Amino acid sequence: MPDSPIRVAIIGGGLAGMTLAAGLTKIPQLDVQVYEAAADIAGSHGGSYIFNSTIQRSLERVIPSAQELLHRAGAVPNESSRFILGSGPDMGTVIFDNWATKLPPVSFRRARLLREIITQVPDDRIHASKKLIAIASNDHGVEVAFEDGTKGQFDAVIGADGIFGNVRKYVLGDTVADKYAAEPSGFWDIRVIQPYEKAKALLGEEIFKLDRQYVWIGDGSCILHDVLEDRTLVQCMICSGEAESPKDRRYHITREYLMETFSNWNDNPVAKGMIDLVLDCEKPYGYSQWEHRETPTYSNGRVCIIGDAAHATSSFHGFGAGTSIEDTMVLKALFHNISSPDEIEAAFKAFDSVRRARSQRVVNSSREIGDISLERHSEADKFRRALAPKFGFIDAIDYEEHEKEAVNKMKEILTS
Numbered sequence: 001m002p003d004s005p006i007r008v009a010i011i012g013g014g015l016a017g018m019t020l021a022a023g024l025t026k027i028p029q030l031d032v033q034v035y036e037a038a039a040d041i042a043g044s045h046g047g048s049y050i051f052n053s054t055i056q057r058s059l060e061r062v063i064p065s066a067q068e069l070l071h072r073a074g075a076v077p078n079e080s081s082r083f084i085l086g087s088g089p090d091m092g093t094v095i096f097d098n099w100a101t102k103l104p105p106v107s108f109r110r111a112r113l114l115r116e117i118i119t120q121v122p123d124d125r126i127h128a129s130k131k132l133i134a135i136a137s138n139d140h141g142v143e144v145a146f147e148d149g150t151k152g153q154f155d156a157v158i159g160a161d162g163i164f165g166n167v168r169k170y171v172l173g174d175t176v177a178d179k180y181a182a183e184p185s186g187f188w189d190i191r192v193i194q195p196y197e198k199a200k201a202l203l204g205e206e207i208f209k210l211d212r213q214y215v216w217i218g219d220g221s222c223i224l225h226d227v228l229e230d231r232t233l234v235q236c237m238i239c240s241g242e243a244e245s246p247k248d249r250r251y252h253i254t255r256e257y258l259m260e261t262f263s264n265w266n267d268n269p270v271a272k273g274m275i276d277l278v279l280d281c282e283k284p285y286g287y288s289q290w291e292h293r294e295t296p297t298y299s300n301g302r303v304c305i306i307g308d309a310a311h312a313t314s315s316f317h318g319f320g321a322g323t324s325i326e327d328t329m330v331l332k333a334l335f336h337n338i339s340s341p342d343e344i345e346a347a348f349k350a351f352d353s354v355r356r357a358r359s360q361r362v363v364n365s366s367r368e369i370g371d372i373s374l375e376r377h378s379e380a381d382k383f384r385r386a387l388a389p390k391f392g393f394i395d396a397i398d399y400e401e402h403e404k405e406a407v408n409k410m411k412e413i414l415t416s
């Protein structure tokens with residue numbers, strides 16, 4: 001144990017920041033504080049997630065009561081994530097069932113899980129309405145400055161401040177940060193959450209007989225739906241390709257636009273129902289999906305980045321949050337093995353060394369899955385051959401080994 005606790009600031013109270021805080025606040029030698037720009041921490045996080053067994057396993061390594069939290073968040077166990085042909089004469093043909101494992105994938109609303117994770121962090125460690133505006137290293141560690149005029153001095157700073165976060169700019173350095181800024185991945189989507197009975201009436205009873213995520217693909221577009229909140233709600237999503245992204249990333253979606261998008265899906269009642277479902281909301285906005293195509297490092301001295309700040313990705317792997325939670329798992333293992341602030345730089349270098357290749361692979365592979373899913377053909381076999389092998393690497397990871405590799409790397413750096 002060090003004479004005084006190691007002071008750690010987490011910037012950003014999203015899924016990555018709060019999961020990390022839940023893990024690190026259990027380590028006695030650390031004094032962990034979370035700073036979130038928003039006033040209402042979980043409130044700004046809309047949308048829904050599906051976590052496959054791999055994500056659940058990594059979450060359990062950070063928060064041992066993860067299954068209980070998912071249950072309290074109203075998570076619905078799914079039979080699988082079913083890829084199915086959306087257009088053409090073979091429309092409705094199953095391409096393959098993904099994630100059909102012993103531990104079922106679970107779908108839930110993001111804000112509900114975040115609220116549960118926040119219960120794992122002591123209240124006095126969470127600071128809302130704290131927008132970070134500057135970071136500087138000094139002889140005592142790292143100084144952070146907030147928009148409200150306050151400052152803080154820490155031994156380590158972890159940026160979990162999302163895709164356009166400030167910490168990324170510090171880590172990469174002003175001269176190259178723009179070169180590695182987020183950019184369009186080539187896809188846009190609209191996501192709306194609707195009541196279960198309404199979705200069932202419009203999409204058809206048959207596909208609600210089992211709780212399952214459906215991903216309909218073919219001829220330039222994609223439709224996704226899954227069941228949430230103890231079967232009371234359904235996530236409804238349409239995704240398609242884009243030639244050029246709007247500057248503000250936002251599309252005002254109209255019926256005409258969607259009819260054009262699905263012009264080759266006319267016989268599919270799910271497409272018709274889904275158009276009605278996504279338009280039935282106050283503001284039918286679609287968003288361009290952006291990603292980090294390349295990131296030269298996740299660490300700079302005693303500062304590092306995790307989650308979307310490090311590796312924002314398009315949605316096709318359904319593993320953006322998965323990689324973020326893996327980050328927190330590895331950082332927790334590293335901080336368990338630290339007894340002095342002098343070891344932080346080596347820990348962050350080790351984190352970068354073991355995490356970057358895998359996270360970047362997720363970003364690239366997700367874009368490739370998107371490109372294949374939106375191809376303008378409608379042959380189930382062709383999709384199966386191209387898509388099925390893409391998912392294996394996500395689950396083929398031994399987390400115990402992954403953590404050990406990081407800790408050994410840190411020790412190697414410290415002794416070199």
Ligand SMILES: Cc1cc2nc3c(=O)[nH]c(=O)nc-3n(C[C@H](O)[C@H](O)[C@H](O)COP(=O)(O)OP(=O)(O)OC[C@H]3O[C@@H](n4cnc5c(N)ncnc54)[C@H](O)[C@@H]3O)c2cc1C
Pocket residue numbers: 011012013014015016017035036037038046047048049050051130131132133160161162163165166191306307308309318319320321322323324
């Ligand atoms: C609708 C939707 C559905 C998704 N579904 C899935 C899914 O099914 N499976 C999956 O694995 N992934 C999914 N993802 C991806 C996943 O959401 C992200 O990869 C993950 O949430 C990243 O979390 P994060 O904490 O790094 O970033 P964020 O969630 O963006 O959180 C960043 C936080 O930092 C705060 N912040 C920003 N700037 C500052 C600042 N200067 N100072 C202080 N705080 C700041 C923000 O307010 C925010 O709270 C989905 C994404 C979306 C948008």
